[in-house]
Amino acid sequence: MNRPRVLLTGATGFIARALIPRLLDQADVTLLLLEEFGSGAPLPATVRAVRSRVxxxxxxxxxxxxxxxxVRQARPDRVIHLAAVGVDDPFLSVSTALSHNVSGTINLLRACFEADGLDVQQLITARTPGERSAMNVYAASKAAAWAFGEMYARTAGWPIHGAMIYQTYGPEQPPNFFIPSALRAARAGEEFPMTTGTQEKDWIHVDDVVGGFLATLxxxxxxxxxxxxxxxRSVSLLAVAHQLYDLTGKGGRPRPGALPSRPGEEPQQIADAERTAALIxxxxGISLNDGLARLVNSPGG
Structure with missing residues (x-):
């Protein structure tokens, strides 16, 4: 059987860095990169590492x-759309969120399914659970983008699927995210200023996120x-911070309440894991305890 041709957007991001090597085991991969990289701008190290294989x-x-x-040049069978702005800056400007996350997604959908001579059999777009309340600019723009995707899927039958990614963590995550920030303070034996930390998240290791995408493909x-x-399952931010301090054993402690909470943040997010198991x-497979232990013991964590 021929290997599928997969087009991937957002190839320089955290999840893509973990996804690309495993995706290459079962598909021929084309990366959709920003124009600047085609004009001589240096590629990120993670893309250079796989460039000869994609x-x-x-x-x-x-x-x-x-x-x-x-898209015409790539001629993909399937598309994974990870590109977005605002993942680490949810209150970015409205104009930036609309142009990248909404218009950019619509342009990709139309390019895949309206062009003659293409046969895109599936497009998977990354979603966020924050879309349900849409209480920040990033989440609202992602919700709007999905509304268009769902509209096209249900009215035109375009094979568009969503992959709603819960609270991802893992090696080489950008340092301004919660777990890398808390781990950095814990390793230094310093106090970690944070919000009250009562918000409960469904934490998923990036290797499991990759497995979920491959199962959806x-x-x-x-x-x-x-x-x-x-x-x-959900665990509070404060409990995760305490666990990181316990695992490192360097002293220091979290300081809950030292920072204001984000307005409108949901108190709890939990994936419907049973429904996902039934669908795909x-x-x-990686528990939070094991995932945090791996991270603490990893030099790149």
Whole structure:
């Protein structure tokens, strides 16, 4: 059987760095990279590491013509859309969120499914559980983008699927995220200023997120369906911070309440793991205890 051709956006991001090596085991991969990388700008180290094993096309998703050209060049069977802005800055400007996350997604959808001569059998777009309350600019823009994807899926039958990614962590996560920030303070034996930390999240290791994407790829799902990539359990931020301090054993402590909470933040997020298992036959396999221990013991954590 021929290997599928998969086009991946957001190739320089945290999840893509873990996904690409495993995706290459079962597919021919083309990365959709920003135009600047096609004009001589240095590639990030993580992309350079796999560049000899992947193809690349170049575009700015905010530009429909450039996006359509790149998709025609790649001629993918399947597409994984990870590109977004605001993951680490949820209160970014509205204009930036709309142009990248909404217009960029719509341009990609149209480029995949309206062009003659293409046969894209599936497009998986990354979603966030924050879309449900949409209490910050990033989440609201992602919710708007999905509304268009769902509309096209249900009215035109385009094979668009969502992968709702819960609270991901793992090696080489950007340092301004919660777990890397807390771990850095714990390793230094310093206090860690934080919010009250009562918010409960469904924490999922990035290796499990990759497994969820691979299980969704090629799955027999109706257009417009979303699978939720999480463990189905929630643990508070404060409990996670305390666990990191216990694992490092360097002294110091979390300081809950030292920082204000974000307005409108949901008190609890939990993936419907049972429904995901029924849809794609996949469950997360790395417990939070094991995942945090791996991270603490990893030099790159």
């Amino acid at each position: 193809d690349a096309v170049y575009a700015d998703l905010r530009n429909y013509q450039l996006t359509a050209r790149a 090629g799955a027999d799902l109706p257009p417009g369906e979303t699978v939720e990539l999480g463990c189905g 036959g996949w469950r997360a």
